[in-house]
Amino acid sequence: xxxxxxxxxxxxxxxxxxxxxxxxxxxxxxxxxxxxxxxxxxxxxxxxxxxxxxxxxxxxxxxxxxxxxxxxxxxxxxxxxxxxxxxxxxxxxxxxxxxxxxxxxxxxxxxxxxxxxxxxxxxxxxxxxxxxxxxxxxxxxxxxxxxxxxxxxxxxxxxxxxxxxxxxxxxxxxxxxxxxxxxxxxxxxxxxxxxxxxxxxxxxxxxxxxxxxxxxxxxxxxxxxxxxxxxxxxxxxxxxxxxxxxxxxxxxxxxxxxxxxx
Numbered sequence: 001x002x003x004x005x006x007x008x009x010x011x012x013x014x015x016x017x018x019x020x021x022x023x024x025x026x027x028x029x030x031x032x033x034x035x036x037x038x039x040x041x042x043x044x045x046x047x048x049x050x051x052x053x054x055x056x057x058x059x060x061x062x063x064x065x066x067x068x069x070x071x072x073x074x075x076x077x078x079x080x081x082x083x084x085x086x087x088x089x090x091x092x093x094x095x096x097x098x099x100x101x102x103x104x105x106x107x108x109x110x111x112x113x114x115x116x117x118x119x120x121x122x123x124x125x126x127x128x129x130x131x132x133x134x135x136x137x138x139x140x141x142x143x144x145x146x147x148x149x150x151x152x153x154x155x156x157x158x159x160x161x162x163x164x165x166x167x168x169x170x171x172x173x174x175x176x177x178x179x180x181x182x183x184x185x186x187x188x189x190x191x192x193x194x195x196x197x198x199x200x201x202x203x204x205x206x207x208x209x210x211x212x213x214x215x216x217x218x219x220x221x222x223x224x225x226x227x228x229x230x231x232x233x234x235x236x237x238x239x240x241x242x243x244x245x246x247x248x249x250x251x252x253x254x255x256x257x258x259x260x261x262x
Contacts, residue, residue: 038225045220064157079112082133166194173253
């Protein structure tokens with residue numbers, strides 16, 4: 001009876017130790033939620049051969065009338081392929097050079113034409129417009145960006161002035177990425193009335209609320225080693241003291257790896 005009791009206590013200790021070991025192995029602070037395998041990382045994108053060409057691109061003017069947003073880009077052909085597009089390792093869009101319209105940093109529309117049929121609700125809004133290359137990287141040229149505080153009534157623009165405060169606009173990633181397009185996912189954003197510096201403003205990138213990166217250069221980046229599933233990217237514009245100077249922006253994207261046997 002005594003031996004039976006000792007054996008029972010022994011197996012209880014073994015079972016308790018095994019459970020504790022499994023629990024400790026499962027709680028790994030170095031393994032961000034949603035990512036397994038190779039470590040997720042962000043690297044600068046490949047320098048573009050077309051930067052010198054796009055330094056001359058300009059958003060000459062815009063208007064909003066009869067529920068249509070009309071833009072006048074100069075120095076670029078919307079729908080045309082970016083000269084170095086075939087050399088890029090990132091996902092290309094069939095739209096070629098394309099225009100982005102963003103309302104209130106929430107609603108986002110893309111077109112390779114300069115007219116958007118879009119009904120803006122009556123009231124005050126923030127309107128952003130910018131141009132992207134065939135591979136989804138925005139043109140980092142202040143003249144190619146429109147940032148306005150506007151007021152609309154019955155499909156007509158009644159007030160418009162330049163946005164004065166610093167802001168950040170989300171561009172990419174968005175949508176679904178499959179197979180080879182998942183290796184280098186473009187992460188891109190647009191800055192308004194500010195720039196990034198080693199000792200100044202920076203952008204904090206948070207993926208799936210678990211993995212953080214700080215970047216201090218305004219350029220496109222690649223997200224690498226992203227695992228299949230739905231993910232969220234949050235961007236925060238910070239000053240040198242790591243304080244927010246604009247509202248955070250975020251968006252979801254999905255990674256799908258399909259079998260070659262299909």
